[in-house]
Each structure stands twice: as structure tokens, then as C-alpha cells.
Amino acid sequence: MNLQFFADGGSGEKTEAATPKKKEKAREDGQVAKSVEVTTAIMLITLFVTLKVWAPEMGSRLIKIIQKAFSLISIKEMNLKIALEIYTDFMLDGAIIVLPIFGMSIISAVIANLIQVGWKPTGKPLLPKLNRLSPIQGFKRLFSIKVLVDLVKSILKVLIILLIVYFEIRDYENLIIMFYELPVFEAYGMIGNIVLDIGIQIGIYFIIIAGLDFAYTKFKHEKDLKMTKQEVKDERKMIDGNPEIKARIRQRMREAAMRRMMQDLPKADVIITNPTHFAIGIEYNEENGAAPKVIAKGADLMAARIREKAKEYEIELVENKPLARTLYYTVDIGEEIPAELYQAVAEVLAFVYSLKNRSQLT
Numbered sequence: 001m002n003l004q005f006f007a008d009g010g011s012g013e014k015t016e017a018a019t020p021k022k023k024e025k026a027r028e029d030g031q032v033a034k035s036v037e038v039t040t041a042i043m044l045i046t047l048f049v050t051l052k053v054w055a056p057e058m059g060s061r062l063i064k065i066i067q068k069a070f071s072l073i074s075i076k077e078m079n080l081k082i083a084l085e086i087y088t089d090f091m092l093d094g095a096i097i098v099l100p101i102f103g104m105s106i107i108s109a110v111i112a113n114l115i116q117v118g119w120k121p122t123g124k125p126l127l128p129k130l131n132r133l134s135p136i137q138g139f140k141r142l143f144s145i146k147v148l149v150d151l152v153k154s155i156l157k158v159l160i161i162l163l164i165v166y167f168e169i170r171d172y173e174n175l176i177i178m179f180y181e182l183p184v185f186e187a188y189g190m191i192g193n194i195v196l197d198i199g200i201q202i203g204i205y206f207i208i209i210a211g212l213d214f215a216y217t218k219f220k221h222e223k224d225l226k227m228t229k230q231e232v233k234d235e236r237k238m239i240d241g242n243p244e245i246k247a248r249i250r251q252r253m254r255e256a257a258m259r260r261m262m263q264d265l266p267k268a269d270v271i272i273t274n275p276t277h278f279a280i281g282i283e284y285n286e287e288n289g290a291a292p293k294v295i296a297k298g299a300d301l302m303a304a305r306i307r308e309k310a311k312e313y314e315i316e317l318v319e320n321k322p323l324a325r326t327l328y329y330t331v332d333i334g335e336e337i338p339a340e341l342y343q344a345v346a347e348v349l350a351f352v353y354s355l356k357n358r359s360q361l362t
Contacts, residue, residue, distance in 0.1 A: 016232050018225035026225055032117040033214070033221035037153065039112040041210035045203025046108035047101065052196045054100050059189070065093050116214065153213060160205050168198045261296045261333060262309060268295055270352045271310040271317045278324040279303035281310075282337075284349055291336040292345050297328055316352045323348070 018026070026032070051058075068089070172194055227235075268281035269292075281296030298306050310317055323344050331337055337345050 014226035014228050014231075016227045016229055018222065018227060019232060019235055021235060022225060022227060027117075031221070031225075033218040034113065034116045035210060035214040035217045037206070037210040037213040038116055039109055041203060041206035042112040043105055043108045044206055045200060046104050048196055048199035048203055050101055050104045052193075052200065055192055055196065058097050059192075061093060061097050065090065149216070153209065157206070157209065160209070161202055164201050164205065165198060168194065168201070257333070258302070262305075264295045265306065265309050266313045266315075268310070268313075268315050270348055271296075271306060271315055272324045272327065272348060273303070273307065273317055273319050274321050274324045275317075275319045277303060278328045279306040279310075280324050280327045281306060281315075282327075282345060282349070291339075291342065292349065293336045294327060294331045294333055297331075297333060299328065316355060318348050318351065320344070320348060 175190065264283075265281055267283050269284050270282050272280045272282060277299055279296075279298055279302075280294055282292050283295045284292040296306055307317060309315075323341070326341065327337065331341075
């Protein structure tokens with residue numbers, strides 16, 4: 001019987017928010033909440049603002065290029081060298097005119113992407129995917145919710161552009177009628193300003209659409225990354241390790257620590273007991289000047305083993321219930337005893353040394 005069927009409520013529904021690990025993996029694979037509309041809107045408004053600022057200089061330089069072109073037409077002796085010089089001059093002047101526009105477009109595109117997904121480039125989205133060649137998958141994408149949403153957005157954008165153009169032209173209706181009375185360059189300048197103003201307003205409305213689209217894209221991205229409860233459990237096991245294996249590792253570590261403790265037990269000068277519940281092995285090396293330290297301790301069965309080994313190694317057992325309990329709960333194996341216990345431990349050691357001296361005299 002597949003018990004997982006009951007664990008997931010029989011549906012395997014993705015109800016859990018994506019874990020940080022899955023989000024990081026999706027980001028590495030290029031799956032991020034990025035709206036094309038945000039990039040388009042920022043690039044559009046940046047383009048029209050740049051043109052608004054740069055247009056006078058562009059017009060001035062274009063006029064100079066045209067004047068220069070007409071002046072060169074009068075050159076009677078045209079050869080390859082002169083033609084190359086003219087071509088080079090035109091290319092440089094043209095580059096100066098369009099460079100700010102291209103530069104600001106690239107910068108705005110980079111900024112739009114950084115705002116949405118930050119900086120973490122990856123080449124995985126460029127790798128070929130065989131499922132994209134599947135006619136069935138292509139058919140599903142053709143009639144998906146995403147295609148419907150994109151269609152609605154496209155219709156909405158066209159309607160907004162038409163409405164903005166209509167109302168703007170209506171506001172400039174009287175001025176447009178007077179264009180035929182104005183000098184050519186002045187009329188062109190006014191037409192340019194009207195077009196740029198319309199473009200900036202379109203860009204502003206597109207930013208509103210882009211904000212809504214980004215919110216929807218973010219929501220859909222989070223929804224697509226959701227996990228089932230079993231997936232969350234499996235990932236946690238993968239990160240933290242199998243509980244049974246971890247328990248066995250901890251058990252082996254405890255056993256190894258106990259073996260080391262029992263190997264160090266012969267170094268003990270005294271075993272302080274409870275007398276039955278606790279047993280604490282104390283080592284004191286007078287030569288190094290350090291404080292006494294605990295080299296072994298145990299409770300109940302382990303305390304009994306320590307007492308047995310102590311008798312085997314002829315280590316003195318001293319009963320001191322309060323001191324044994326305090327040492328067991330406050331000092332770990334390998335640690336020196338705290339200063340507040342110096343006096344009590346010193347008295348025990350002095351008692352043990354006095355016993356040893358008596359035995360040696362007798």
C-alpha cells in the first residue's frame with residue numbers, strides 16, 4: 001500500500017511555499033520573476049526623454065551635415081581619397097548623433113533587469129531544451145493562460161496608445177492647423193515636441209501596466225515554484241540528513257567518546273562518587289600548574305562501570321554527594337574545574353594524597 005497517498009491527502013497538491021534552496025535552483029536555471037513589460041516601459045520612457053533632451057543638438061548637427069554635404073557637391077575634382085574622408089566625417093557625425101540614444105537604451109535595459117532580478121548571470125537558459133521541439137508542448141503553450149494574458153496586455157497597450165494619441169492631437173488641433181504658416185524648421189521642431197510629449201506620456205502609462213504585469217508575473221512565479229509536503233520533507237532530509245543515520249552517527253560518536261574516557265581513566269587521581277548515581281574522575285598534574293580537570297564522568301550504569309574500573313586500577317573512591325552532583329552537571333569531560341570548586345576538590349585531593357602517603361609509609 002502506498003502510504004504517501006494518504007500523507008499528501010491523495011492529491012499531491014502543491015500547497016507549500018518554495019524553499020530557499022528551490023528558489024536558488026530556479027534562479028540558477030534562469031527561472032525568475034521577470035516582466036518584459038517593465039523592461040519595455042523603462043526603455044520607452046528613457047528613449048523619449050533622451051530624445052526630448054538631445055533633439056535640439058541632434059537637429060543642429062543634422063543641419064550641419066546637410067550643409068556640409070551640399071558644400072561638397074560643388075567639389076569638381078572628386079577622387080577616392082576625398083570620398084573616403086567625406087564618408088568618414090559623415091559616419092563620425094552620425095555616430096555622435098545616435099550614440100546617446102543607443103547608450104541610454106542599453107543602460108535602461110540593464111537597469112530594468114537589475115531592478116527585477118538583481119545581478120546573477122547564468123547561461124543555462126541558452127542551452128537547448130528538447131521539450132521545446134515537442135509539437136504537443138508547443139500546442140499546449142499556444143493555448144495556455146499565459147498566451148491569453150499576453151493577448152489582453154497587447155490589446156490594452158494598443159488601446160492606451162490610440163487614446164493618448166487622440167487626446168493629445170485634439171489638444172494641439174488649433175496649433176496643427178497653423179503649421180502651414182510657420183517656417184519649415186520651426187514647424188518640424190513643434191511637430192517633434194508634440195511627438196516626444198506623446199511618447200513620454202505613453203511611457204508613463206506603460207510603467208503603470210508594467211507594474212501590474214510584474215505583480216502578476218511575481219505571483220505566477222511563486223505559484224509555479226510551490227512544492228508538495230512530501231517534496232519539502234525530502235528536501236529537508238537531503239539537507240539535514242536522514243534522522244536514523246544521524247542517530248547512528250551520534251551513537252557511534254558517544255561510544256567513541258566513552259572508549260576514550262575509559263582509556264584516560266587510569267590517569268585519574270580520585271573518583272568522586274554520589275555514591276551510586278554519579279562518578280567523576282579527577283586528574284591533577286601539579287607540575288604544569290593547571291587546575292584539576294574532569295577526565296571521566298558518568299551516571300547510573302556508566303557510574304558503576306567507572307567505579308569498577310577505578311577498583312581495577314586501584315584509584316581511590318571518595319564519597320561526596322554535593323560535589324559529585326555539582327561536577328557532573330557543571331563540568332564537561334576535559335574541562336578544568338571552576339574556581340568556586342577549588343577548595344572542595346583540594347580537600348578531596350589532600351585526603352587522597354594523605355592516604356597514599358600512609359600506605360607508602362606502612
